[in-house]
Amino acid sequence: MNRVGPQGWRLLLRLITPWRGSLALTLLLLLIQGTVTLLQPWLGGVLTDRLLLNQHLGLLLGLLFALICAQQGLSYVTALQLQKVSGRLQADAGAELYAHLQALPLEWHNARQRGDVLALLYVDIHRIGRYVTGTLLPLLPLLFTLVGALAMMLYLAPLIAVMVAVLMPLMFLALKLVGRKLRPLSHASAQAWAEQSALAEQNLESLALIKAFGTEAAERTNFRQRVDAVYAADLRLEKLQGAINPVVYMIGAGAILLLLGLGGHWVIRSEMRMGELVSVFLYGLVLVGPVGSLASVYGSTMAAMGSLQRLSDALDARPEVDIGRQQVVPVAGDIVYSQVDFTYPGREPLFRSLELTIRAGQTVALTGVNGAGKSTLVHLLLRLVEPQAGSVTIGGIDLREFQLQALRAQIGLVAQQVLLFNASVRDNIAYGRVDAAQEAIERAARAARAHDFICSLPDGYDTLVGDNGVRLSGGQKQRLALARALVKDPPILILDEATAMFDPEGELEFIEECRDVLASRTVILITHRPASLALADRIVRLDSGQVQG
Numbered sequence: 001m002n003r004v005g006p007q008g009w010r011l012l013l014r015l016i017t018p019w020r021g022s023l024a025l026t027l028l029l030l031l032i033q034g035t036v037t038l039l040q041p042w043l044g045g046v047l048t049d050r051l052l053l054n055q056h057l058g059l060l061l062g063l064l065f066a067l068i069c070a071q072q073g074l075s076y077v078t079a080l081q082l083q084k085v086s087g088r089l090q091a092d093a094g095a096e097l098y099a100h101l102q103a104l105p106l107e108w109h110n111a112r113q114r115g116d117v118l119a120l121l122y123v124d125i126h127r128i129g130r131y132v133t134g135t136l137l138p139l140l141p142l143l144f145t146l147v148g149a150l151a152m153m154l155y156l157a158p159l160i161a162v163m164v165a166v167l168m169p170l171m172f173l174a175l176k177l178v179g180r181k182l183r184p185l186s187h188a189s190a191q192a193w194a195e196q197s198a199l200a201e202q203n204l205e206s207l208a209l210i211k212a213f214g215t216e217a218a219e220r221t222n223f224r225q226r227v228d229a230v231y232a233a234d235l236r237l238e239k240l241q242g243a244i245n246p247v248v249y250m251i252g253a254g255a256i257l258l259l260l261g262l263g264g265h266w267v268i269r270s271e272m273r274m275g276e277l278v279s280v281f282l283y284g285l286v287l288v289g290p291v292g293s294l295a296s297v298y299g300s301t302m303a304a305m306g307s308l309q310r311l312s313d314a315l316d317a318r319p320e321v322d323i324g325r326q327q328v329v330p331v332a333g334d335i336v337y338s339q340v341d342f343t344y345p346g347r348e349p350l351f352r353s354l355e356l357t358i359r360a361g362q363t364v365a366l367t368g369v370n371g372a373g374k375s376t377l378v379h380l381l382l383r384l385v386e387p388q389a390g391s392v393t394i395g396g397i398d399l400r401e402f403q404l405q406a407l408r409a410q411i412g413l414v415a416q417q418v419l420l421f422n423a424s425v426r427d428n429i430a431y432g433r434v435d436a437a438q439e440a441i442e443r444a445a446r447a448a449r450a451h452d453f454i455c456s457l458p459d460g461y462d463t464l465v466g467d468n469g470v471r472l473s474g475g476q477k478q479r480l481a482l483a484r485a486l487v488k489d490p491p492i493l494i495l496d497e498a499t500a501m502f503d504p505e506g507e508l509e510f511i512e513e514c515r516d517v518l519a520s521r522t523v524i525l526i527t528h529r530p531a532s533l534a535l536a537d538r539i540v541r542l543d544s545g546q547v548q549g
């Protein structure tokens, strides 16, 4: 695993910069809390001396109680403040990451498991948030308490302070060695989680397939294995991480007891006052906390590094190139593919010097065997993929010169694989034009032969369609997708096997209705169906990466 480079730290800095005010306030609160903590052992020593001299303790006890109350109050306020900052930081970073993931090319997503990408949003962001507020921010107050306690010890019992100062680095060294082992374990745990959630997501989405093929038992075993892997990875991590604090406390307690023995010896020989010994003992106890926390700083830094690495890898990926300035797409111009080369990563070249001109206003039927590249051809037009060489132009202007959104606004796509949101029929149709009036939605639905079946649904246009339209039939989903494209009223319409699920009657009706809809725009019909082919002004066949006809 790579070490997190400067870009990882820069990312961390960028994430926390917007919250610098709140973080500074929390830091101040933590420092005040540290000061209050440091005052208590000193007061404990004074109390002891007074007690031994038979003096009244009333005022001092009151002061000690006030200090304890102040410390507890501060601890509540700082914990709340830390929680607030951590929550807001995670919300902001999560929203930024989501926007970035959405802007990344489809190619990036296609090369990854969905679970891995989700883990970025759910696990890694959370871990970074916790690291900032639980580890990084309290670092300075911890150091302050540590140095303060050591300084007070040095003042009260220099020899003991020197011995503590020598022991501490040894302890840190040992913990650093442990911390080094933590990082791969933490990475393995995140990975195991990602694999488990990826499988759960995939299987729950494919439940109909699993049931139809009777593979429930195999999938149960599969999932059980992933869950066990998560359990094992977390246990390995916890075994090491959880051991750090007890070990630190045991070593710390041993050292304090030793020093207490030594101090006791000095008290007996009247080389030290009882009050001083009590203060040194209490400072020793105060020290154990920061030493333990500082020790876990290394471990949690290592654990956070894994997340930071994954996040910075994702955030370093380049979003879709969108540097074109042109906002007006000359849709009255021809669409021209010129000398286009295209290859999917790790595949044989799909198009080599492909040439194709689609005249404005024409209806072109695109045919060819499975895998000939028909969908890819329209993905090039939408700039969902980019050619490695050559160009695609509209009205003589290279697609890269248009603003991405302006280009896509002119194109209506009914994809081969219909994607619907778990929302109402109305919202799904209006997705490309949220301001569409009911009248426009119904017009589009009628044109797509969808209105009648929508009216027969329990809540008509308000019926929820379920995850990816699971409560609709294949043909109904396709009609909704068609209505969604039509309501956008795009000058360029792409129908990728859009009538494949229609019954012959429905297809004929649709084609009849569509003559008007199609006549007014440039249409690319990907189809093998004779009825649809009859709609076309021209039939283009893709074969071996070239256009025939």
Ligand SMILES: Nc1ncnc2c1ncn2[C@@H]1O[C@H](COP(=O)(O)OP(=O)(O)OP(=O)(O)O)[C@@H](O)[C@H]1O
Residues within 6 Å of the ligand: 110, 344, 345, 347, 350, 368, 369, 370, 371, 372, 373, 374, 375, 376, 377, 416
């Ligand atoms: N994301 C991808 N990564 C790698 N290869 C891909 C990807 N998408 C498609 N391909 C490959 O590119 C080729 C063309 O695919 P495309 O979907 O464009 O074909 P098509 O002509 O639309 O096929 P069909 O008629 O089956 O819908 C196929 O061989 C396919 O395996």
